[in-house]
Amino acid sequence: MELARFLHGRPDDRTAGITLTHGRAYEAFGTAFFAGRRRRVFARLAELSGARPGDHALDVGCGTGYLTRFMAAAVTPAGTVRGIDPSPDVLAHARRLSGRHPHCTYADGVAERLDAPDDTYDVVVSSLMIHHLPPDVRGRAVAEMLRVLRPGGRLLIADFRPPAHPVARHLVGALTGPAMEHNPVRLIAPLVRQTGFDEVTTGDLSPWIHHVRGVKPQGAA
Structure with a gap:
């Protein structure tokens, strides 16, 4: 369970969630976990977000900034993307990986x-x-994501989808802990609808990702 503790971080008294640590090692794990498909998956997520050149985007819980950098490419030349995360270590690593990208910044924050x-x-x-x-x-x-979006703004939430096969799912749990083995991703879309988003759609990307999209209604407060 050492890997599970590593993946799910430590408590942070500023948030009810947890804070990741060890940004460099987490980035290496992410690369290995997607078995060569990480770039394709996250490029597709940036595309599915609907980000366009000139947009201003926010990446909530950005970690080491992997999706943030794809979003920065999508909004150039006139747009910006800001990644927020409560972990100083992963933010420092995100900044190192992003270099001096003029469209990509990072800040401390909680979801x-x-x-x-x-x-x-x-x-x-x-x-x-x-x-x-x-x-x-x-x-x-x-x-909070709804609040900071402009009316007509677009939301994309992607999370780990446990394997359907019980043996594979159990193996994931043995390696990473119950949070990922039993991750109830099918509850994200109803939550997004209940919060007030319109045009909610869902989909899956191989090997591990379930995504939910929504649009903030025009005239929403």
């Missing part, structure tokens, strides 16, 4: 209390983060 005014962003994304939050906090995090 359930986003430090941004209402109606700030055109796109909000989050990948492999929401299972780190307790179930009773996930609604608050999604509500």
Whole structure:
């Protein structure tokens, strides 16, 4: 279970969730875990987000910034993307990997209390983060994503989809812990709808990703 503790981090008194540590090692694990398909999967997630050149985007729980950098490519030349995460170590690694990219910045922050005014962003994304939050906090995090989006703005949440085969699922649990073995990704879409998003759609990307998209209604507060 050492790997499980490594993947799911440590408690942080600023958030009901947990904070990842060891950014460099986490990045290496992410590369290995997708078995050569990580770039394809995250490039597709950036495409599915609907981000366009000139958009201002937010990546909630950005970790080492892997999706953030794909989003930065999608919004250039005039757009920006900001990654937020509560872990100083993973943010430091994200900044190292991003270099001096003029469209890509990072800041300390927690999902359930986003430090941004209402109606700030055109796109909000989050990948492999929401299972780190307790179930009773996930609604608050999604509500914050709704709040900071402009009317008509687009949401994409992607999270780990456990294998359907019970043996494979048990192996995932043995390696990473119950949070990923039993991750209830099918509950994300109903939560997004209940929070107030319209046009909610879902899909899967091989090997491990379930994604949910939504749109903030025009005229929504």
